[in-house]
Amino acid sequence: MKDIAIFGAGGLGREIALLIQQINEAQPTWNITGFYDEQRFTKDIDGFAYLGSVKELNEVGSELNLVIGIGNCKWKQQVFEKIENPNIKFPTLIHPSVQMRAFQRCEIGEGTVIAQNVVITTNVKIGKHVQVSPASTLAHDVEIGDFCSLMYAINLAGNVKLSRGVYIGTNATVIQLLEVGENSIVGAGAVVTRSLPANCTAAGLPARIIKTHETPA
Structure with a gap:
């Protein structure tokens, strides 16, 4: 032990x-x-x-x-x-309910926590000190930067990229091929249909920028 x-x-x-x-x-x-x-x-x-x-x-x-x-x-x-x-x-801590096999070709950084019932498919890259909360889904070719926090039941579609320090609120969705810039926040329940720049807060369905900030929130 x-x-x-x-x-x-x-x-x-x-x-x-x-x-x-x-x-x-x-x-x-x-x-x-x-x-x-x-x-x-x-x-x-x-x-x-x-x-x-x-x-x-x-x-x-x-x-x-x-x-x-x-x-x-x-x-x-x-x-x-x-x-x-x-x-x-x-x-790196991964809950026993999470299926992780070598053939999935995924990379997970040190200090990252993946909670119960998270679905990770293939070629997913997760940085250091990332929190992935329960019942979330990470589709193919997703990339998540260091220090991101993903709350409960979020969905990242294929080829989504989250830059360093992004916070994704509970039950939010980012559709395929989009990027969320460094230190940005996606509010709970939001659906991101367009890429978001760095240092902003977006909320709603579809998600719209409601606030900008020069430093991490």
Whole structure:
């Protein structure tokens, strides 16, 4: 059993703890040591210890696997950039219900979490520290950049490209051959029918840009 901790003690982090326990039911792999978070906790989190902030994480003296359980793409990247400890490793976590075989020719980066009942077809490329939430579908030749967050039941059609730091809200769809630019947000339930530029928020059916921002939201 290998030690693993979660950074982020909110809802997503606690869901990742559940996912790890479900992985262990299929094949004992991980020993959850607890949660790190910038917010201080005085009691256990779903039965697991609060271990400290980034400061304490950077002081860990032996190898520790860590997954960043933060949905906000900007905050997720900021936490990663603050971790300077060479003892920290970032494993890829895939729920046992997800079918992944070599003949699918898929690539998945370190620190990425793929939750239960996600469908991934063929030639899909997923970057580092990506969250793919339950019941989502990634069709052929999809490319997902680092630090993206895909919420529940989203659908990416064939040849969709998400650039770095894209957030896709619950039950949203991006149709085939489209691109969503870096640091953009697609609102819950939206249907993207045209490519979106970087640094925007789009919502609706069809999705329309409702906001632009110069830096990651």
